[in-house]
Amino acid sequence: MKAFLPLLAALPLSSFLVHPTTPAPKYAVADIPATLREGAHAVVRADDEVVTVKSASRLVHTVHRVVTVLDAAADEFGLLGKAYDGLNTLAYLRGAVYDANGRLLHQLRASEIHDEGAGGRDGALISDARARFADLRQPSTPYTVEFDYEIVSDNTLFYPDWQPQTEEGVAVQAASFEVTTPTTLPLRYQERHLPAGCAAARTSAGSQETYAWKLTNLPAVDEEEAAPPLADLTPAVALAPGAFEMQGHKGTCATWQGLSQWNYDLNAGRDALPAATVAKVQALVRDAPDARTKAQRVYEMLQGSTRYISVQLGLGGWQTFPASAVAGNGYGDCKALSNYTKALLEAAGVPACVALVGAGQDQADVHTDFPSAQFNHVIVCVPLKGKGGQPDTLWLECTSQTGAFGYMGSFTGNRHALLLTPEGGKLVATPRYGSNDNRRERRLDLYLDATGSATATARTLRTGQEQDLYMHLLHELGPVEQKKYVTDRLKLPTFTLTKFNLAAKPAGQLPGVVENLALTLPGFAPPSGKRVFINPNLLSRLPALPAQVGERQADLWLPQASLHADTVRLHLPAGFRPETLPAAVQLSTPYGAYASQYTTLPDGTIQYIRRLELKRGRMPRTTYSGYVDFRRKISVADKAQVVLLKTES
Known part of the structure; x- marks a missing residue:
């Protein structure tokens, strides 16, 4: 034995240590097809969800989601928050993060998962809802996050929906959705915008039925101008129960009548x-x-x-x-x-x-x-x-x-x-609000002096949906905050808001808000030789839209009808007269109508009247170019200038 000791001493310490097995790299960024990285801030490498319906009163939802964050614009994917409550148990939450080469950087520890109440502010909410949050964001990109969690729900009124792609700039490499349910509880589902060949694969085994969907290689999508939300456009599967049970209260939502009946019976006798x-x-x-x-x-x-x-x-x-x-x-x-x-x-x-x-x-x-x-x-x-x-x-x-x-x-x-x-x-x-309900009527007086500076007063009445935001400002913010909000949004080069107030003013059966403001506009229209060039449309210019790049994918979506009516009176300083007034413009299209007209009143004041009506609706994607042209013509008309000439003294 003594002869063996020198040999042991001569060996390096590492010879006696047992090295843990280093996990093999996975989710390397280089493995993402170039077509999916193009135009993407993040790529969903896997979104594998399994729903198991145990009974009419219980289901289990298991999720495995892997996302590669390509740049800082997608850092939100490094965060995960999952809510739970008295009817939904979060069985587990696990996570890991990998570097660009797919090497494990960090395994989420239980101590790093924060559990918080999901109640409202200032005690305004009585709730048993809570949420667990995990943060695996990294200081530099790219990196990949992997999350696993499971929710056991005793609220089968709500089945999970599946939609792997809901945001701009996110590609999907692979996603799967599997639902298993007893044959006595047939699955109700609706497929939305699925690519060809991706419909449900249905199998049966004993007393169970399984439905499965798969998606692969969905490129990142951009939110197009005047388009419906992406959630209305990308592939999705919606689920719903036929029969369900919540804390002993049984019901069905296979029909609207059945769902209504359950809600009514649940609350009957409590009035x-x-x-x-x-x-x-x-x-x-x-x-x-x-x-x-x-x-x-x-x-x-x-x-x-x-x-x-x-x-x-x-x-x-x-x-x-x-x-x-x-x-x-x-x-x-x-x-x-x-x-x-x-x-x-x-x-x-x-x-x-x-x-x-x-x-x-x-x-x-x-x-x-x-x-x-x-x-x-x-x-x-x-x-x-x-x-x-x-x-x-x-x-x-x-x-x-x-x-x-x-x-x-x-x-x-x-x-x-x-x-x-x-x-x-x-x-x-519920009530449909059209352009005659959602009105904005403005009277503006613009007073120009001989040096080119100006002052202006404006009174604006907003009704219907046009006043929703301003009614909120009126009731939720003080005068100082109201004034700041409006000041920050006035698109004028140089001005001072010298007067501002809001007041409620009902307009028939519709609510209304009146806004009064006064402005000083130094250097508003400085003379150029004997002439002054003025755009009287201070507050109502509608910008043009960009032309479509490539083939339009989404329908044209105009979510709100409205009617804007402006009357502007331009008061001239002594020694000036109008030399040129813009020509009248009148447009009538499927998207709305526009008209503008300039006249000189008997006292020398120039009056500008503008009327814009926008319609509400969803139209085929081929109509977008016509809408762009309509907006371009409005933008040009809104920028038209009055030319004043200084008369000889």
Whole structure:
């Protein structure tokens, strides 16, 4: 043994260490086809999702997602946040990050996953929702992140959808979607924009059915001008249950009537009011001449006595507080306040029902041909009779203390809602707001002095969807913040905003906001010899659009109708007269209409009248070039200049 010791001492220490196996490289950037890297900020290397329907009340959703971040514009893919709540358990969350050559840089540790409550600000939300966040972003690109997670859901009203490509500049190398369900619970699905040959592959094994989809080599897409959102254009599979169960409450959403019936039954009997509240309502409407007046008084009572607070606790995300609780507490979420409003209206002798709707300015309308839970908000529908007994449906947004009576606007207008009635409801259209509703009417007076400086005053009335943002500014921001917001968006070279205020001004049954402002414009139109060149269109220029590069892919999408009417009066300094006025312009197209005209009034003032009407709609992609031409002609007309001549003194 002693003879062996010198030999041991002579060996290097590394001879006694056991080296862990170094993982083989994977997801090297060089393995991405060049066609997928072109124009891409990120490439989805794998998006493999598996949905296993265990029963009518439980499903499991497993996700393996790998994304290569090619540049800093796609760093968001290095972050992952997954929500969970009392009905959805996040079973695990794992992650890893790799360098450009596919070598493992870091394995996500449990201590690096942050768990946070997903409640609202300032205690405005009662919720059991939480979220776990992981951050694997790297200081330099390219790198690849790999995430795995699994959600076990006891809320089978919602099945996961699959859409691997939803953002601009993201390519997809490979993606798969597999759904297994008992034969007693047939899968309902809708395929959207799938490439040829990618329809579902369906197999059966015993009492189980499996549906599978695959996508490969989808190049990055660009968001084209005046196009629908990418989420409406890229390949997707939407899922929905036939039969489902949530905390013992069984239902079906194979039809809109069935989904409505489940929601109605879940909330039935929760609209009883305290006797004192009923008496108060009846006294309030005793002398009201008609149902609309009664409804308006009830709505004003609601706004003056309640506030919104969201409640998302298990079944409480769908089952309302009793109306008596709202009457006593003075608060509720959208479904509770809508249920309470319906009860108040019925106490006033005005029948009403609540309705489910997808709310949000950018919220897409529901897919009417695929009954499923596509809603996130609750409102009230009041069927009234108008002149001659014609239907005159009234809609009420019950969560706002400042919203106009009967106005849906950008939040819930121009879409479909699902009525909840005892016999099961149906999809109906919410108010459609056209160009005559969404108006912006402006009167501007521009006073030029002999040196070329100017002052201006403008009064602008906005109604309908044109006033939505400004009504928000009026109620949510103070005067200083309002003024800053407007100042930052005035597209003028040099100016000072010397006066500014906003005020609510109803326009018939539509809400309206009046904006008054005054400007000083130093060096606005300096003389050039004996002439002065002026563009009187200070605030209403519509920019041209870029011509299409390559073949247009998306439909033309014009999301909002509007009518802009401007009257500008240019007051001239002494010693100047108009030499040249721009010619009148008149355009009429499928996209809208435009007209502008210049005249000299008897007192020497130059008057410029501009009218622009834009239509709402979705048109074939081949119409985009015509729309570009329409916008180009408007832009040219909006830049037209008046030429003034200095007269001899």
